[in-house]
Amino acid sequence: MGAQQSNPTGPDLATGIPIDDLPDGHMLAGHIGDDAVLLARRGNEFFAIGATCSHYGGPLVEGLMVEDTVRCPWHHACFSLRTGEALHAPALSPVACWAVEHRDGKLFVTAKKEAPAPESRSRAAPTAGMPERIVIIGGGAAGFAAAEKLRHEQYQGSIVMLSNDEAPPVDRPNLSKDYLAGNAPEEWVPLRPESFYADNGIELRLNTNVTAIDARSREVALAGGSKLRYDRLLLATGAEPIRLSIPGAGQQQLLMLRSLADCRAIIERAKTARRVVVLGASFIGLEVAASLRAREIEVHVVAPEKRPMERILGPQVGDFVRALHEEHGVVFHLEDTASSIDGNQIALKSGGALEADLVVAGVGVHPRTELAEQAGLKLDRGVIADAYLETSAPGVFVAGDIARWPDPHSGESIRVEHWVVAERQGQTAALNLLGRREKFVAVPFFWSQHYDVPINYVGHAEKWDDLTIEGDVMARDCLLRYKRNGRVLAVASIYRDVESLKAEVAMERDTDSQSSMATPG
Ligand SMILES: Cc1cc2nc3c(=O)[nH]c(=O)nc-3n(C[C@H](O)[C@H](O)[C@H](O)COP(=O)(O)OP(=O)(O)OC[C@H]3O[C@@H](n4cnc5c(N)ncnc54)[C@H](O)[C@@H]3O)c2cc1C
Numbered sequence: 001m002g003a004q005q006s007n008p009t010g011p012d013l014a015t016g017i018p019i020d021d022l023p024d025g026h027m028l029a030g031h032i033g034d035d036a037v038l039l040a041r042r043g044n045e046f047f048a049i050g051a052t053c054s055h056y057g058g059p060l061v062e063g064l065m066v067e068d069t070v071r072c073p074w075h076h077a078c079f080s081l082r083t084g085e086a087l088h089a090p091a092l093s094p095v096a097c098w099a100v101e102h103r104d105g106k107l108f109v110t111a112k113k114e115a116p117a118p119e120s121r122s123r124a125a126p127t128a129g130m131p132e133r134i135v136i137i138g139g140g141a142a143g144f145a146a147a148e149k150l151r152h153e154q155y156q157g158s159i160v161m162l163s164n165d166e167a168p169p170v171d172r173p174n175l176s177k178d179y180l181a182g183n184a185p186e187e188w189v190p191l192r193p194e195s196f197y198a199d200n201g202i203e204l205r206l207n208t209n210v211t212a213i214d215a216r217s218r219e220v221a222l223a224g225g226s227k228l229r230y231d232r233l234l235l236a237t238g239a240e241p242i243r244l245s246i247p248g249a250g251q252q253q254l255l256m257l258r259s260l261a262d263c264r265a266i267i268e269r270a271k272t273a274r275r276v277v278v279l280g281a282s283f284i285g286l287e288v289a290a291s292l293r294a295r296e297i298e299v300h301v302v303a304p305e306k307r308p309m310e311r312i313l314g315p316q317v318g319d320f321v322r323a324l325h326e327e328h329g330v331v332f333h334l335e336d337t338a339s340s341i342d343g344n345q346i347a348l349k350s351g352g353a354l355e356a357d358l359v360v361a362g363v364g365v366h367p368r369t370e371l372a373e374q375a376g377l378k379l380d381r382g383v384i385a386d387a388y389l390e391t392s393a394p395g396v397f398v399a400g401d402i403a404r405w406p407d408p409h410s411g412e413s414i415r416v417e418h419w420v421v422a423e424r425q426g427q428t429a430a431l432n433l434l435g436r437r438e439k440f441v442a443v444p445f446f447w448s449q450h451y452d453v454p455i456n457y458v459g460h461a462e463k464w465d466d467l468t469i470e471g472d473v474m475a476r477d478c479l480l481r482y483k484r485n486g487r488v489l490a491v492a493s494i495y496r497d498v499e500s501l502k503a504e505v506a507m508e509r510d511t512d513s514q515s516s517m518a519t520p521g
C-alpha cells in the first residue's frame, strides 16, 4: 500500500453544493482546483479539510466521522475537522483546512486557512518549571514521535535524541513491505528529511550507543566514556530480533530485519538470489515472504506452528493467510524447524533439507531492556510503567516495544509490538515529560499487509473464549470479534474498515463508561 496519487473527484466545492446533499453526520469528497477536499457536517456546523490522509494517502471519506474528527480507514489516524491537525498517529502531519460558507441553501468551500507558522525555538530558554534538557534514548517510532510532540507543544528546552542506529528515524513498517518489494522509493523511508532535526532544534546523535543510565545522578553514559546529564529521560530502545541458536546460525546466509541497514542487506542479496528460506511465520517473516515473491524469488517458509498467525488471529485467519501465500507461490514447511545451517543447506528437524541462497529469520523479537535492568528499573517481560508511562524511577519514562503498561481496555498489564502504539505512547510520554499527567488510554491498533490484502487489528486479546465471524474470511471480507466472558477484547478485519473503526470507538467508550462507573461521585 503506497501513497495515493491525488486525483480529485466529486463536485467542485468552490461553486457550491446544495446543503441537502450533505445530511447531518455525513461526509463527501469533492475538490477545490487540484486539491481533494473532504466536506463534513455536524449539526449545523460544516468543515472542509484535505481528503487524503497525510500518512500513506488513505481516502478519509471512506473513514469514520466521530464528533468533530475523522479517522482514516487504513491505519486509524485521526484528524481534527476544525483545523486539519493530526490528532492520533500514525499521521504526524496535518491536512489542509478551508473555510465553508452557507448561503442560499448551498455550501461553498472558500479560502484555505493558514497553517500555524512554525516558531523558531532552538535558542529560546525553557519556561519556569520546565525541564531544561530532555534526553530520548532511541530513534525509532516512540522516540521520534516524542521529540516531535515536545516541539509541537512549544517545549523550548533542549532535546537530545540518542540512537545507536546509523539511519535517522525510519518508517520501519515499510521495510518489510513496499520498500523491500522494490515498490517504494527511498524518499518514503525516512520519517522526516534530515533538515527537520536541525530546523526543530532536535539534537539527533546517530551511531551513539547508550551503555548505562544513572537515574540518581540523572546521567546517561555513552560508549566511549562520555556522560550526558538529563532532567527527564525517555527510554524507547524498542526490540530486537531473536537470534537463532542452531549450528551455523552465525553464517552470512542468515539475515534478520529490523533496521534500514538490515533491509538494504536483504535487498542486495535478493538481487542475485533464486531461492530464499524464511524461518518463522511471524508477521514480519510473512511480509518478507510476500515482498520477496514480488521480486520473483522462490520462497519457502519454515515454522513450528500448525497454522501461521493462529495464536494471535485464530485458525480461520491462519488458514486464509496460508492459502493467500500459497496462491502467490510460497511453499510452507509447517510443524517443522531448522536444525542447522551449513552453507546453503538448511537441515530441518523433520529430517528433510532445503537449499537456499539466502535465509531470513523472522522468529520474533525481544524487548531491549538491558539499560533498564542495569539502571534498576522494575521489569516484568518489559519495563513496567504506570498509567502515565513513568517507570519506577521518577522522571524516567518509557514508550514503545519495551513498555509494559496498565491497559484500561483489557484490564491487564500488556506489552505490544505495534508501530501505532509506539508512536502514540511517545506522544503521551512527551506530554508527561512536561509534567502534564496524561494517562495512556489509546486502544492498541496494528496492521499487517500481505500482497494486496491488509489485516487490521484493534484491541488486545492474548486469550479468548469465543470468536465470532461476520462475513467470509476466505472471500477477504470479514470482521472477527475475540471475546472473553462476553466482552469484546479485540477485532480483526479484512476490508471492513468502517466497522473496524466503529469497534475501536466502541472499545474506547466502553472503557470510558467503566472508569466513570468506578469513579466515586
Ligand atoms: C520490518 C518491520 C515491519 C513492521 N511492520 C509493522 C506493521 O506493519 N505494523 C505494526 O503495527 N508494527 C510493525 N512493526 C513493529 C514496529 O515497527 C515497532 O512496534 C516499532 O518500531 C516500535 O517502536 P520503538 O520506538 O519502540 O522501537 P524501534 O522503532 O525499534 O526504535 C528503537 C530505537 O532505539 C535505538 N536503540 C536501542 N538500544 C539503544 C542504545 N543502547 N543506545 C542508543 N540507541 C538505542 C535503536 O537504534 C532504535 O533507533 C514492524 C517492525 C519491523 C522490524
Ligand code: FES
Binding pocket: 053, 054, 055, 056, 057, 058, 072, 073, 074, 075, 076, 077, 090, 091
Ligand atoms: S493512510 Fe491514513 S492512517 Fe495510514
